[in-house]
Amino acid sequence: MYTIAVLPGDGIGPEVMKEAIKVLRVIGDLDSLVFSFQYADVGGCAIDKHGEALPRETEDLCYKADAVLFGSVGGPKWDKLPPNQQPERAALLALRRKLSLYANLRPVIIYPQLARLSPLRLDIAQKSCDILIIRELSSGIYFGMPKKRSKKEAIDTMYYSAEQIRRIAHLAFQAATTRNKSLCSVDKANVLETMVLWREIIEEVSSDYPHVTYTHLYVDNAAMQLIKDPSQFDVLLCGNLFGDILSDEAAMISGSMGLLPSASLSTKSSPTGSFGLYEPAGGSAPDIAEKGQGSQYPGMGLDLYYHNRNVKDLFAIASDVLHTDVVKLLESAHESTDPKTVNISPFTIPKLIANIASS
């Protein structure tokens, strides 16, 4: 029996989470896994109920659990709070720090069935695109100190230690080894000292993986190449800020933000392998919350960490469980004249499953 901390959060988070758990149960059954789902408040709703975005008991539950399923946090209601108390910083960034989540894995696949939904030209979208974005999540300009602000000026610090870069580089080269053996490291070594160090460490680590071909790309060029021809990438390794930007761009080319799942792995281990937090990367989408739309797009991220089954199987499982035809739903949303309905976030069935199944 595995304990899963379920943190539905705000906006469409709860709706998405509800459907995710339905599917998770079914897939668990197929592999004879038993889950105990334990719920806790996080984000804006936690501010409303408990006065803070990450209450002590939520934090404790995460420490005790084998994995965390995270919905989404934030919304206009809490935008006027001081920045440090807002749900994103006080809950999501705090959890990343407290749980030592250093590796964020965001796979981006353009499914042939859905290529027409991509904003890219069909001849580009139809080439096989299967990218694993690996984003360093524990350092960089997100957490570097000092960070301060007055009425007159402000600073943030982009920091990287060689050790932090080495750790994520090994994970990325290892991932490339199990995939197409190609890794592209994104930096801005022509301007930033942190990124000169980044490039040096990538060179160093690469010598341990002679079978992986690797290249370096400046982040501005990477932003361009991703839309020019995403099929050129296999593993795309980025620092924290560049990974944030490029993973959103890449999510869009898959046809819907809602298709992007996200696994954030810890330096600590758990019975399920690396301890991790799993979330849809679609955000809280407050504009479509509580309209039942969050539950209309289940299953799309299903296969991503579940390599034993193919996309079609997983669409079928999701359709069965949720009594909806996932592909049809996505298509009709796309053709709808209301642009909002295209941005509906499905959920992630996490690496958790793969980890558990193989443990």
Next chain:
Amino acid sequence: MYTIAVLPGDGIGPEVMKEAIKVLRVIGDLDSLVFSFQYADVGGCAIDKHGEALPRETEDLCYKADAVLFGSVGGPKWDKLPPNQQPERAALLALRRKLSLYANLRPVIIYPQLARLSPLRLDIAQKSCDILIIRELSSGIYFGMPKKRSKKEAIDTMYYSAEQIRRIAHLAFQAATTRNKSLCSVDKANVLETMVLWREIIEEVSSDYPHVTYTHLYVDNAAMQLIKDPSQFDVLLCGNLFGDILSDEAAMISGSMGLLPSASLSTKSSPTGSFGLYEPAGGSAPDIAEKGQGSQYPGMGLDLYYHNRNVKDLFAIASDVLHTDVVKLLESAHESTDPKTVNISPFTIPKLIANIASS
């Protein structure tokens, strides 16, 4: 008579510059302007000849000139130099700092004639897309101190003063006033202190421009919206790093990197209005240099700062001067099986002309 400092630089820079000057002469004639073109070395070729990327005499010529035409710098030959001596940092970034170039204007237009070349779906590319990206160029993480690196760790500092933000914000709101009266400011206020200040100052400055509608977008979301529907943007205002990334992404959707011109304006004035440095944003493209391809794509940036003439006129002028059919050339490059030929950089006919014509 106006003195133009011409800095052709490396790679395709010299080829592009040669064609740019042909067209500049013709257009100058149309408006009875006389230019004196004065050449100087910059970048890698200056390292080879004079031992440094920005020789004293090149710098002095820039101070004396009414405007600077800049080709491109850098290439594999100089990649092994210590980062601070490499052409990009030692010449381009140094010039930006020394000439106080604080405002980088990068207009991105998808020409109806060229919409098919865009990697975006035709229904998206065919909507009118005419974005003016305004990038703060003098501050941010490019120049913030401290910046340092050892074998063990490295830091860069993202710095913004309220005054620097206010200055670029006014320029952007003024630009919006002369366009579609809509401004989108890009930040990452949910994570960075500099960007909280950024957002505060934009709010403050906006009250001087009640007729401009403005919005804020997080940089990750902006990277997504740019490919989802670029027609939603008019003026897009960014800090230095975000502007670097988003302008390259936006350049790509126009169909070719080579279509993006770039004007960098100074805090200082000159007879031509704000003093400025004008360049194609396509880079030095060493892989296609000296094959005559740099001269094959003239004129595409022509209209961008030359509001008196329309695109068709300018295509015609460029074609006439250079005896080439610009649209046909671009199309055939695009259909070519050699992907390199698509990335050919044309040139910019700069705001200089518009400034001179109206002075």
